Amino acid sequence: MRDSFDVVVLGAGLAGMAAACRLQANGFSTLVVEIHDKPGGCAGYYERDGFAFDIGATTLVDFDEGGVGDEFVKHIGLTDLTLEHLPGYQAWLPDQTITLHRCPEQWRAERLRAFGDTPATQRFWREIDDLAAVFWPGAAKGLRLPISGVGDVARAISTIAPAHWPHARHLLTSLGQLVRQCGLHDNKPLRGLLSMLCEDTLHARCIEDAPLINAALGTSIRGRIARPAGGFKGFWAALARRYGKLGGDLRLKTKVIKVEGKAPTLRVETLRGIFNARAIVNTVPAPLFAPMAPPEARARMAPFLRRDRGSYGAGIVMCLGVPESEVADHNHRHHQLLQDYEAPLGDGNNMFISISAPGDNICAPAGYRAVMISTHTEIERWRGYDHAQAETAKAEVGAQLLRYARRVYPRLDENARVFEIGTPSAYARFARRPHGAVGGVRINMRNSNQFAMPCDLGGGVYAAGDYTWPGLGSVACLLSSRIAAEKIMAAA
Ligand SMILES: Cc1cc2nc3c(=O)[nH]c(=O)nc-3n(C[C@H](O)[C@H](O)[C@H](O)COP(=O)(O)OP(=O)(O)OC[C@H]3O[C@@H](n4cnc5c(N)ncnc54)[C@H](O)[C@@H]3O)c2cc1C
Numbered sequence: 001m002r003d004s005f006d007v008v009v010l011g012a013g014l015a016g017m018a019a020a021c022r023l024q025a026n027g028f029s030t031l032v033v034e035i036h037d038k039p040g041g042c043a044g045y046y047e048r049d050g051f052a053f054d055i056g057a058t059t060l061v062d063f064d065e066g067g068v069g070d071e072f073v074k075h076i077g078l079t080d081l082t083l084e085h086l087p088g089y090q091a092w093l094p095d096q097t098i099t100l101h102r103c104p105e106q107w108r109a110e111r112l113r114a115f116g117d118t119p120a121t122q123r124f125w126r127e128i129d130d131l132a133a134v135f136w137p138g139a140a141k142g143l144r145l146p147i148s149g150v151g152d153v154a155r156a157i158s159t160i161a162p163a164h165w166p167h168a169r170h171l172l173t174s175l176g177q178l179v180r181q182c183g184l185h186d187n188k189p190l191r192g193l194l195s196m197l198c199e200d201t202l203h204a205r206c207i208e209d210a211p212l213i214n215a216a217l218g219t220s221i222r223g224r225i226a227r228p229a230g231g232f233k234g235f236w237a238a239l240a241r242r243y244g245k246l247g248g249d250l251r252l253k254t255k256v257i258k259v260e261g262k263a264p265t266l267r268v269e270t271l272r273g274i275f276n277a278r279a280i281v282n283t284v285p286a287p288l289f290a291p292m293a294p295p296e297a298r299a300r301m302a303p304f305l306r307r308d309r310g311s312y313g314a315g316i317v318m319c320l321g322v323p324e325s326e327v328a329d330h331n332h333r334h335h336q337l338l339q340d341y342e343a344p345l346g347d348g349n350n351m352f353i354s355i356s357a358p359g360d361n362i363c364a365p366a367g368y369r370a371v372m373i374s375t376h377t378e379i380e381r382w383r384g385y386d387h388a389q390a391e392t393a394k395a396e397v398g399a400q401l402l403r404y405a406r407r408v409y410p411r412l413d414e415n416a417r418v419f420e421i422g423t424p425s426a427y428a429r430f431a432r433r434p435h436g437a438v439g440g441v442r443i444n445m446r447n448s449n450q451f452a453m454p455c456d457l458g459g460g461v462y463a464a465g466d467y468t469w470p471g472l473g474s475v476a477c478l479l480s481s482r483i484a485a486e487k488i489m490a491a492a
Helices: 013-024 068-076 104-115 118-142 149-161 160-170 175-181 190-204 212-218 232-245 287-294 295-307 387-406 424-430 473-491
Strands: 004-010 030-033 045-048 049-055 083-085 088-092 097-101 226-227 247-250 257-261 263-272 273-282 312-323 334-337 351-354 368-377 419-423 438-439 455-460 461-463
Touching: 004 013, 004 263, 013 030, 013 232, 013 273, 013 473, 030 273, 045 232, 049 232, 049 312, 049 368, 049 419, 068 118, 068 473, 097 104, 104 118, 118 160, 118 175, 118 212, 160 212, 160 424, 175 190, 175 212, 190 212, 190 334, 226 232, 232 247, 257 287, 273 473, 287 295, 295 455, 295 461, 312 387, 312 424, 334 419, 351 387, 368 387, 387 419, 419 424, 424 438, 461 473
Parallel strands: 004 030, 004 273, 030 247, 088 334, 273 461
Antiparallel strands: 045 049, 083 226, 088 097, 257 263, 263 273, 312 368, 312 419, 312 438, 334 351, 351 368, 455 461
16 A cells, blocks of 8 residues: 655544645645544544434535635535535524524624614624625635745735725724624623624634634624535535545544654654655644654644643533424524523533434434534533543533523423433544544634644644634634645645
8 A cells, every 4th residue: 555645634524634635636645544433523423323413513614605615615626515505593592582694684684683773783793794794705715824924925915905904903803892892792692692603613712802803704604504415424425535536545543643754754653554745734633743743843833732721622512313393393403592691601501503404314314303412611620520420410411401402492302212412521532632622722812813823833744623723613624724735735
């Protein structure tokens, strides 16, 4: 079997497979090495009793015409991916339900109804809409941060029209500041919704921490979400097939233990042999990669890892396989719930429910649906438990999530065929996330954008994925993998 490649990619999650597909489509020979027995990582899936449950991501973001995902799909010629562009989703606040419509006109009317039709709310939404209208297309054109060379400056100039450069001043503003400037600090429903959206898309602890430009994108994904046919099982089947057709080499159950050397003679040591490469793209969680990286890359990552230590959060996912009748009550199949405006976010206070599509028999047997419920949690809460304590905490959180989910689906779990809960230890075991930390660093004003971990780690080693800019989610993985791939192509 071949053991030398232009590029070896570490990890077959979204970022790794996207980088590999893009490079392979551009004529580079690539190998992806993945420890697990299937690709997917935090956007993966597992199968149980005829169901396929998504363990992390349940939706793809910005795969509409001209979007970040659409550019990727077209670039690699991924023609057999079928997407359902969702009409939006519902936010269940403690005192009202709001529909986050995909349709901009419907969303404009809904948000004024929900948060007030005043000069202050109009100003607020105008600012958010303006930023989203500039930076979504900028992202799709391949904006790169942190700017670390003339190539990145040139890219910034070409992706954002000069008329919009004054928006760059908002790199120093937080979403919380804008809310206050608009006099909306006391608007609880607005703050509640924004907090949920920022936690899910930026992993930010609160809107005061959320950088405004990133938040404008994070709070406007409602018009850009899609669900792959067959959920993420369907997605990975299509992507892995395409990678194979492009000539890529995906090796599963292949644990990376060390990377040595410098471009163009890098060596990747795995438990299944040694591979040579001219460049490496790492998407293995940065804290795990640092100890096995060559000295230059390790040194470049060190200050970021020191700074961000303690800034990670974890996740809990609950999977149910239920008869269709238990989830037939609503048109929307995706719901985000907040239970209490005053309580901290996490552990059910901000949770997401996703239901597989009717007739999707990859995710569920006929007459049944797969239900995925996820929430954020603090890593510290789960550390130090012995087995019995962990099981008790898991049962308690499961009961709590189910109680909350019954606000939306009162009959949920009356006759479930599958009921399973994954805590941070499941993410640590199956996605190799240190302590179950998912979603990368919690983004704030001091660690994002120009202050994010750079893509180019030196010596031919590049980083992509949710530990790098722009952080969490499918858009972020596609953007960071594109930056890594383009830098490798430019260097070659
Ligand atoms: C509950 C939850 C819900 C989410 N919902 C959404 C959503 O709806 N939409 C969205 O866009 N995003 C969502 N996200 C975020 C998204 O899933 C992640 O940001 C994304 O999947 C991260 O991809 P990655 O490639 O950066 O990392 P990973 O997916 O973690 O990939 C890294 C890969 O490296 C492998 N690996 C680790 N160590 C080694 C080693 N030593 N050798 C070889 N391989 C190794 C791992 O097994 C893994 O496959 C969600 C995340 C969670 C946890």
